[in-house]
Amino acid sequence: MRRMTARPANAHQARLLRLLRDGGPNSRAQLGDQIDLSRSKLAVEIDRLLETGLVAADGLAASRGGRRSHNIRLAPGLRLLGVDIGATSVDVAVTNAELEILGHLNQPMDVREGPVAVFEQVLDMAAKLRASGVAEGFDGAGIGVPGPVRFPEGVPVAPPIMPGWDGFPVREALSQELGCPVMVDNDVNLMAMGEQHAGVARSVKDFLCVKIGTGIGCGIVVGGEVYRGTTGSAGDIGHIQAEPDGRPCACGNHGCLEAYFGGAALARDAEAAARDGRSAELAARLEEVGSLAATDVAAAASAGDATALDLIREGGTRTGQVIAGLVSFFNPGLVVIGGGVTGLGHTLLAAIRTQVYRQSLPLATGNLPIVLGELGPAAGVTGAARLISDHLFSPA
Numbered sequence: 001m002r003r004m005t006a007r008p009a010n011a012h013q014a015r016l017l018r019l020l021r022d023g024g025p026n027s028r029a030q031l032g033d034q035i036d037l038s039r040s041k042l043a044v045e046i047d048r049l050l051e052t053g054l055v056a057a058d059g060l061a062a063s064r065g066g067r068r069s070h071n072i073r074l075a076p077g078l079r080l081l082g083v084d085i086g087a088t089s090v091d092v093a094v095t096n097a098e099l100e101i102l103g104h105l106n107q108p109m110d111v112r113e114g115p116v117a118v119f120e121q122v123l124d125m126a127a128k129l130r131a132s133g134v135a136e137g138f139d140g141a142g143i144g145v146p147g148p149v150r151f152p153e154g155v156p157v158a159p160p161i162m163p164g165w166d167g168f169p170v171r172e173a174l175s176q177e178l179g180c181p182v183m184v185d186n187d188v189n190l191m192a193m194g195e196q197h198a199g200v201a202r203s204v205k206d207f208l209c210v211k212i213g214t215g216i217g218c219g220i221v222v223g224g225e226v227y228r229g230t231t232g233s234a235g236d237i238g239h240i241q242a243e244p245d246g247r248p249c250a251c252g253n254h255g256c257l258e259a260y261f262g263g264a265a266l267a268r269d270a271e272a273a274a275r276d277g278r279s280a281e282l283a284a285r286l287e288e289v290g291s292l293a294a295t296d297v298a299a300a301a302s303a304g305d306a307t308a309l310d311l312i313r314e315g316g317t318r319t320g321q322v323i324a325g326l327v328s329f330f331n332p333g334l335v336v337i338g339g340g341v342t343g344l345g346h347t348l349l350a351a352i353r354t355q356v357y358r359q360s361l362p363l364a365t366g367n368l369p370i371v372l373g374e375l376g377p378a379a380g381v382t383g384a385a386r387l388i389s390d391h392l393f394s395p396a
Helices: 011-023 028-034 039-052 115-131 170-178 187-198 263-275 280-289 294-302 306-330 340-344 346-359 378-392
Strands: 055-060 070-074 080-085 089-095 101-108 140-145 182-186 207-212 216-222 335-338 370-372
Touching: 011 028, 011 039, 011 055, 011 070, 011 378, 028 039, 028 070, 039 055, 039 070, 080 115, 080 187, 080 378, 089 115, 089 378, 101 115, 101 378, 115 170, 140 170, 140 187, 140 378, 170 182, 182 187, 182 378, 187 207, 187 216, 187 335, 187 378, 207 306, 207 340, 216 306, 263 280, 263 294, 263 306, 263 340, 280 294, 280 306, 294 306, 294 340, 306 346, 335 346, 340 346, 346 370
Parallel strands: 080 140, 140 182, 207 335, 335 370
Antiparallel strands: 055 070, 080 089, 089 101, 207 216
């Protein structure tokens, strides 16, 4: 597998690479409109990038009067691997340097099996994508995991739903296996980056991206950049207390939001409702398959089951209470709701919106959209590719 041989030599080259990544092929003249360089200096930097092989000529640009210039694009052969590890499934995708997805696989997976078993599966999926012809090798890989990550080292730290992962050197181990640079981050940060690059947050600089999957997390984007906090644990909202002295949580505390909502909590409460005789619909599903998941609650709610609808509304209200506090504190321009539990749809979204608009100050919510993400499972792998491209397109 090949390793990318070149990195930008300075901040101007890095800026040009990111402009081409985010905006696609562009002429020298149009690039000059977006970067503070003289025409001669711009020409020098582009020519140096052409020499490295990071960019390539891409035909003649449209005339702006006078001599026509060539379009410039990122090298079409560059390939990035995006990996989004969830609690119960994993997505692996190959993108080009402009983060267009060329191949994408999804498989069920239990993160509790530990890093060795999970990464064997990830590497097998990456090999299948290579065999399909979309990539000969990878120039870099971005990895998302469902727990706190010490970002500079790419190491998970005491992740509540990931036994056996504490301190595992994800970045180092996968870099050796893949033969390319690797960056690791929390999965919800990558979802935020994906929605920012190609989804509902494309034009927003300050927003929150709340992922409701097995657990609940929040990506915080400030001025167009993910805010990770001092040690990388910013946005861990699933462990904000929602109920004093409440239910025990997997993290060891009591009353956390995740103890009351998210895929795991919703499945537990749905099974209790089925066994207690509060929902014939859920009881029938439980008898048929032996266990329930958030998808079963969604299906029961779609069928008009009152108990399922109540479970969704209660979870949305609790989540909305926590988000309302974040909105009052941060004053974002957008709140994006994503993750597997968004299959609960507009019943969940309506409950969250109602609570946020009721609880937060009018100045913070007067023009605040609260919307479902656009990209679904593609958000995480797109964000993972964006993460590694940010690294590769930074001066060495």
